[in-house]
Amino acid sequence: xxxxxxxxxxxxxxxxLVFASQYSDIPSFYSRVxxxxxxxxxxxxxxxxxxxxxxxxxxxxxxxxxxxTRVGFTVILLFGWVICIRFLGFWLAGVIFFTLMALLIExxxxxxxxxxxxxxxxxxxxxxxxxxxxxxxxxxLPKGMIFQ
Amino acid sequence: MNPIVSGILEVxxxxxxxxxxxxxxxxxxxxxxxGLSATMACALMVPFTFTMPPLxxxxxxxxxxxxxxxxxxxxxxxxxAPGTPSSIGTCFDGYPMAKQGRGQEAxxxxxxxxxxxxxxxxxxxxxxxxxxxxxxxxxxxxxxxWVAIFGITIISTxxxxxxxxxxxGGCLGVLxxxxxxxxxxxxxxxTFGIPTLxxxxxxxxxxxxxxxIPEVLSLIIQEEGEAERLKPKKERGIxxxxxxxxxxxxxxxxxxxxxxxxxxxxxxxxxxxANLVAYNEAKRASKHPEKFGTGIIDGVIATETxxxxxxxxxxxxxLTLGIPGTPTAAVIYGALxxxxxxxxxxxxxxxxSTTYGFIFSILIATLMxxxxxxxxxxxxxELLSRLPVRILAPSxxxxxxxxxxxxxxxxxxxxxxxxxGVAGYIIKxxxxxxxxxxxxxxxxxxxxxxxxxxxxxxxxxxxxxxxxFTRPLSILLIAxxxxxxxxxxxxxxxxxxxxxxxxxxx
Numbered sequence: 287x288x289x290x291x292x293x294x295x296x297x298x299x300x301x302x303l304v305f306a307s308q309y310s311d312i313p314s315f316y317s318r319v320x321x322x323x324x325x326x327x328x329x330x331x332x333x334x335x336x337x338x339x340x341x342x343x344x345x346x347x348x349x350x351x352x353x354x355t356r357v358g359f360t361v362i363l364l365f366g367w368v369i370c371i372r373f374l375g376f377w378l379a380g381v382i383f384f385t386l387m388a389l390l391i392e393x394x395x396x397x398x399x400x401x402x403x404x405x406x407x408x409x410x411x412x413x414x415x416x417x418x419x420x421x422x423x424x425x426x427l428p429k430g431m432i433f434q
Numbered sequence: 435m436n437p438i439v440s441g442i443l444e445v446x447x448x449x450x451x452x453x454x455x456x457x458x459x460x461x462x463x464x465x466x467x468x469g470l471s472a473t474m475a476c477a478l479m480v481p482f483t484f485t486m487p488p489l490x491x492x493x494x495x496x497x498x499x500x501x502x503x504x505x506x507x508x509x510x511x512x513x514x515a516p517g518t519p520s521s522i523g524t525c526f527d528g529y530p531m532a533k534q535g536r537g538q539e540a541x542x543x544x545x546x547x548x549x550x551x552x553x554x555x556x557x558x559x560x561x562x563x564x565x566x567x568x569x570x571x572x573x574x575x576x577x578x579x580w581v582a583i584f585g586i587t588i589i590s591t592x593x594x595x596x597x598x599x600x601x602x603g604g605c606l607g608v609l610x611x612x613x614x615x616x617x618x619x620x621x622x623x624x625t626f627g628i629p630t631l632x633x634x635x636x637x638x639x640x641x642x643x644x645x646x647i648p649e650v651l652s653l654i655i656q657e658e659g660e661a662e663r664l665k666p667k668k669e670r671g672i673x674x675x676x677x678x679x680x681x682x683x684x685x686x687x688x689x690x691x692x693x694x695x696x697x698x699x700x701x702x703x704x705x706x707x708a709n710l711v712a713y714n715e716a717k718r719a720s721k722h723p724e725k726f727g728t729g730i731i732d733g734v735i736a737t738e739t740x741x742x743x744x745x746x747x748x749x750x751x752x753l754t755l756g757i758p759g760t761p762t763a764a765v766i767y768g769a770l771x772x773x774x775x776x777x778x779x780x781x782x783x784x785x786x787s788t789t790y791g792f793i794f795s796i797l798i799a800t801l802m803x804x805x806x807x808x809x810x811x812x813x814x815x816e817l818l819s820r821l822p823v824r825i826l827a828p829s830x831x832x833x834x835x836x837x838x839x840x841x842x843x844x845x846x847x848x849x850x851x852x853x854x855g856v857a858g859y860i861i862k863x864x865x866x867x868x869x870x871x872x873x874x875x876x877x878x879x880x881x882x883x884x885x886x887x888x889x890x891x892x893x894x895x896x897x898x899x900x901x902x903f904t905r906p907l908s909i910l911l912i913a914x915x916x917x918x919x920x921x922x923x924x925x926x927x928x929x930x931x932x933x934x935x936x937x938x939x940x
Contacts (some may be wrong), residue, residue, distance in 0.1 A: 291599075292862040298602055303611055308624050317619030319889070320882040321612050321845055328605040335598055344596065346863055353655040360654050362854055364647070364831060368848045371835075380832060387828040391654055395824065406826060423464070425840045 289385025291339035384408035441791025457497030465505020472502035488773035491794035520705030521743035523713035528735030542676040551739035552800035555746020567671035575887035580911035582881035607874020646853020691696035694740035698747020712740030744800035
């Protein structure tokens, strides 16, 4: 179990501090006045939450190790996907990371036959969206450094 | 011939009907894709309308606008990703309904409600345009500031479980919305040395990240056995049954339609605010507010009625005063000018045939939406419910990436979306409502701009701050904000009082 209120309050103080560190760089009064008010309000609300976290805390349940690992891997895969778009292009990066994500969800897909089907599904689906966006909606999607 | 009749007859020609059908279908698809908004769809279409006769071009744009606002409900209901910001509130109950196997019911409700809201907006546009536009121009910066504050007070109902955390989420959203160039001072702020942040955080990126990525992560952590989506309940006559249920909620429909029209008229507000305000009001007026957020049809009806009512509402100040009520209306403004039509009195006199034809075409497009929407919606629901999680989760991720990239063709936006996604997952664990953060993101810029403008306006006054509290409309809005803020307390007291009375009677 963890004290969700206390963590939330501390996290918000950190956010305010991060924003406050940039505050002095704003030259004009009219660009500062509103953010300053919001930062004060957020700090005040967080302080109330912090006090309440001792009086009447809201407890959250800790996730088990398997869930944390899965979430961690998914986040890494998602960021990896986006990083690789620049290099491999939208379609290829999509096919690779789509398949990797499917493998993470269902490790039994690692058999050659199932894997081939999974890759094919990814290739068709991403290809479809690629065509819709680039041809139909005139949204240029990255081709990747390799293919340029 | 009477110009109104000739306009209507022109709309009914086969070629115009075909344009409207294509516009409805196209708008629906664009609206359903997260990241592609009604504004973008209309903007993309404007060049194609250059060569068309004015009425055909405007009818096509009107159909796209109406259908795109409605299309956003599909992804909101089926994958918890609001296709457009106008469908944020639809996620709150639409997605839980889909999870319970009631996706089809939610889609039918959204369709019927959207059609009713759309029709209400068109009727308001046709009948009330001049008087309503006159009220809208009485809103100055202090009033807009209070409108934004009124919007933020919705959080107290939206996050009824912990209003304090809701307001913290709202403030966080407002703070994040201030990244970039300040609206009045023009200074670059809170960019942390990252040049791309100068343009600010795209609302759609925040939306997609906060709503969809936590959903993908939740899907992925499910056990393999439970990693099957709930199959939709097959029920005969679901369309008729749900339609009757929607029509039974007369008060909800009327209230949400009025809210949609009124908010649509206010420049800068639009469907993104209207749907949340309508959701809040429906919850407040409900006899069972505790059921909101668990998959209740009332929530879907309120949001979808209101957001489609903003279409007609947003066109009122545009056609009468040349002030676009919504961003999409601004694009339509451009199309009007391209065709040599200047908003104002001339539109209702010299060009009355085209203007009334345009208004009538939106009405026809709204009715087309009913047929096209039900067909496409049930197909999509069936398809998505059959998809295994190993395809569904990466597919949602793909839509998130493509949607956030397509806004500005910028990979950095995708990174921002992912960061919002991770933050969304964390704040979900801390029981802070993502909806509140999004509300802050939407209302932050409106609140700040009007706040600073009002301060500038009041420079000559002996006590500048009094400008916020002395104007009659501001006082009304302050009263409404206070009522909205303390409503959960009031309703709790009311419920306790009722319980006590019932206890005494027994």
